[in-house]
Amino acid sequence: MKSRFAPSPTGFLHIGGARTALFAWLWAKKNKSNFVLRIEDTDRERSTQASVEAILDGLEWLGLDYDEGPIYQSDRFGRYNEVIQELLSSGQAYYCDCSKERLDSMRETQIENKEKPKYDGCCREKSLENGVVRFRNPDDGSVIFNDFVKGEVIIANSELDDLIISRSDGTPTYNLTVVVDDHDMQIECVIRGDDHINNTPKQINLYEALGWSVPKFAHVPMILGSDGSRLSKRHGALNLLSYRDEGFLPDALLNYLVRLGWSHGDQEIFSIDEMIELFELKNINSSPASFNQEKLEWINQNYIKTCAPSDLIKHLNWHLERLEVNLDDGPKIDELVDFLRERSQSLLDLSRSCVMFYKDFDDFDELQANKTFSLNAKDFLEDLLSHLSELNDWSANNIHSIIESICDERNIGFGKVGQPFRLTLSGDGKSGSIDKSAQFVGKKRTLARLKKAIAWINSQNN
């Protein structure tokens, strides 16, 4: 028993593709069977290595591990040719040399006559020895299959074409390769986007012609934008990896994706283990689901607040590396994250809030500094500098008491000292509670930043 994910490496890994991969992966885990990754790269012109890497990176980031693969179709041309020869020898396929002009004019006439355009079988009995290879589709009867999502599907054979299984240059086409692979790789359940549902009856006829057993199918509806139109860039990113770049946790994205088109009562938050336990193909919604960026953000924030610290830090590290943060150069990351996670919207946001604790900034934000760093502020910052220099037990509580004592002495509110101190520490005025922030910035850096702020005010007043 196996399931598979079979992307074509002709662009980035689409968010909808990621959801299909998730469903196929969940099915494999649930059924304790293998999950196969197959790269469908027979289209040599459109397939790129960069796209293969985007698929591998995307699946790795999501944690959708595969038991077999990646298997590249481009390594299997020999096998496909063997099957094409078998179909030719048994008379279930034939060469066709109809010209493009003939096919085009036939098509036009059929459309004019309001008939469904299809090949007329002109070369069926010609016994040609080259050209494209067409599969001899049965003339009578129907193809019937029971899709896990769509229910019973019936298509009359008279509706189906003699499809091309090998191009004139000898390369096999998608409908042939997918059947050979799903058979050879012993795929029990084919889970894919419903943009392929029209191919399925043709593929079933191929299985039957080859005397192979037909797998089960689940065709997953596509994802629509929030306004019900086809999902496009204006609804949010389509590239899976841009969700990583924007600071989503993979588990939060998986949680969102699984709920998009699949449900278990009213439950919104699912751990991966719960998803595996509860997942059933038959609970996939047969109508398309709409993508909702706000809900995704809500789930992500929920995960950032509540997930295991080790998980959070693992994915945060990726962002911190991009910001060139050296974790040896500041507080313990797990303690800092515990302080910052509550008010972070995303991992990107969280990583940006970490920077002030590990790296010194060059300049204060000009606008903020002009507003906050007054001559009065300088007095308060000088008070802070002298008191904090004396402080040996560097804790948020003690720092808080020092700020309070300065406020009492000078008979001013906490904010009068707190605001310039916040700008002093952060450079841009953005930070959580000031005493905790100072604790995490550490004594050495805090004193240096106080001196820097005082110097800034002096330089403005000379």
Ligand code: GLU
């Ligand atoms: N390679 C096909 C695609 O990316 C999927 C084929 C399949 O799942 O059968 O659309």
